Amino acid sequence: MPSSLSDWQRLEAETAQRQTIRGSLTEWANVTLAPAGHAPAAHHLLLMRELESLSHGDTDRLIVLMPPGSAKSTYASVLFPAWWFTQHPRSSIIAASHTADLAEHFGRQVRNLVLEYGPRLGYELVPDKRSAARWQTSRRGVYLAAGIRGPIVGHRADLAIIDDPIKSQAEADNAGFRDHVWSWYRSDLSTRLKPGARVLLIMTRWHEDDLGGRLLAQQRDQWRVLRLPALAEAGDPLGRAPGAPLWPDWESGAELDRKRRSIGERAWSALFQQAPKPLEGGLFKVNRLAFVDAPPASGSGVVVRAWDLAATQASGANDPDWTAGVKLLRDEAGRYTVLHVSRLRGTPRDVEEAIVAAARADGTTVTIGLPEDPGQAGRSQVSYLARALAGYRITASRETGAKLTRAMPVASQIEAGNVALVRAEWTDIFLEELRDFPYGRKDDQVDAMSRAFAMLTELGRPARRLHVPLLAR
Secondary structure, eight states, X not given: OHHHHHHHHHHHHHHHHHHHHHHOHHHHHHHHHGGGTOOOOHHHHHHHHHHHHHHHTSOSEEEEEOOTTSOHHIIIIIIHHHHHHHXXXXXXXXXXXXXXXXXXXXXXXXXXXXXXXXXHHTOOEEEEEEOSXXXXXXXXXXEEEEETTSOOTTOOEEEXXXXXXXXXXXXXXXXXXXXXXXHIIIIIIGGGEEEEEEEEEEEOOOOTTSHHHHHHHHSGGGOEXXXXXXXXXXXXXXOOOTTOBSOTTTSOHHHHHHHHHHHOHHHIIIIITSOOOOOOOSSOOGGGOEEESSOOOTTSEEEEEEEEOOSSOSTTOSSOOOEEEEEEEEETTSOEEEEEEEEEOOOHHXXXXXXXHHHHHHOTTSEEEEEOOSSHXXXXXXXXXXXXXXXXXXXXXXXXXXXXXXXHHHHHHHHTTOEEEEOSTTHHHHHHHHHHTTTSSOOHHHHHHHHHHHHHHHHTOTTSOOSSOOOOO
16 A cells, blocks of 8 residues: 555656646756756746747747857757747747757757657657657657758748857858858748747857847847846846856856956957957947937938949849948037938939938938049939939039048048947948958948048038039029
């Protein structure tokens, strides 16, 4: 009888534990980590609460930003997918990483957990469909692991997990690779999502324009963000005092400080504080730019929009130029603010429509600056655009001197801390071109800003006549 009672008690305890771990990601983590003598730290508990909210549908887009060595992948890419299937048994997961090898490594770990704890989770693996890259559960769940460059066409996802889409600083600093990852996210992964699907991005930041950076710049209102730096800052989500380490039992403040001195401030800020900083450019000291969340109130100064027109059009060119229009304010105190940047590739008709649309949005108080190329063709182009812009104030000028020389006056103002920039979807691309100038592939936005600054300088000299008289409004 005692033996039978003991067996019954063990059965009751096992049944209760199964119900508990199926209802709580934290309890599931406790069970799986206990054999190794591990337990979740404070930041892991917070992470799991966010993951549970994602599973329950309280949010459908979550970005997790933590430093290397914080065990974020253990919880988000290994423990969470196995538990997800207890909540969504007939769903599909696409798990992607910077390489297929890493994605399959995570897939193998999740699969092995299911093999070990299947009865407690309430599902098992289908015997003949259990490879690390793709496996299925007995309740019709599907898990697919793929690299960023790997094909996912033909598969659909209720949950997409992206863990470390960039593997190195070299990749992060490569604009072409960043564009590739962004294109993959928008064209490949996003089109594979089922209605109501959730997306989880887990990463360590490498560059201000990495996948996390672009999502935050262009889709900030769509994402919930959990950012936990290695050393706490003001308003820390965990309630840490500023400067307190994230996981002191794993890595103390002294150890982090030694690592900081070893890797340098740029890598430290990006990898450990999740706040990547731009490299210094050849001319523009972009770290001296101030940022504002909204444009100053109208009427607070003089505003111009200067255009740089593409020399090669989009059709028939391997690397066509951009047409760019920079809207620049000089306030009454003599400070400058870049209010807006318009940038496009297209036909002459597309360019005309964009310039006219920008003029209508800006209003008739904003002077429009156009470049006048040498020769009859340049004069004809300005005349054509002037007719399309009838009713607006226009000035045209012929560029003289080297691009670098023309950019120096506004670069000096930036270095002096006298230029601000509105945070918007165009900001990152604009900053990237400033950093790369004069060695970058394109300089259309720099040229437009240089012209805008020159226009404001001329407008500040009332006794001096502009190169081309302003057209009557």
